[in-house]
Amino acid sequence: MVMGFSQTADWYLAPADRNGYSGKGEIFESIVDDGNWQLKWGNGAGVNVYANPDAGAWSSQIISPCLANSDAPNRIVYMISGPHGENVDAWSADIEIALDNIREKIPSAEIIALQPVVGAPEDAEGDECHTTGTTCKSLMASHTDSQGY
Secondary structure, three states: OEEEOHHHHHHHHOOOOOOOOOOOOOOHHHHOOHHHOOEEEOOOOOHHHHOOOOOHHHHOOEEOOOOOOOOOOOEEEEEEOOOOOOOHHHHHHHHHHHHHHHHHHOOOOOEEEEEEOOOOHHHHOOOEOOOOOOEOOOOOOOOOOOOOO
16 A cells, blocks of 8 residues: 555556546556555645544545455555654654554554655756656655745
8 A cells, every 4th residue: 555645646646636536546557566556645644644643644545445455455655744844853753653553553564665755946846747748846746945845
């Protein structure tokens, strides 16, 4: 299972966006064995949200469920983003709590891979999207700077 936030849904579901969901991620799931991959995401669900065991992201719908054991995945790729800027202590604390929550809520997970989101200054606005060749901002990664975004 891939877990994350809105940008996670953007790349997983491409070329559709999270509002125009077409049933599965046409690009990503055509590359991987799509019967073994699924998505759970929450809008704005950074690490600070997954650190809250009662957050709505935990009850979000699973997109493109695995063919077997969809409710008990054994591997999770957890996409990490959040509002903490350069505050290492806050990042560390929320990541540890989010991991504890994952272990509690998804005890079948034997492997939890952490994938931090990295980005470029100015959110790389105006860059060319690799999937469409058009200028866009919707697929740009986060950038942590002194302002926390």
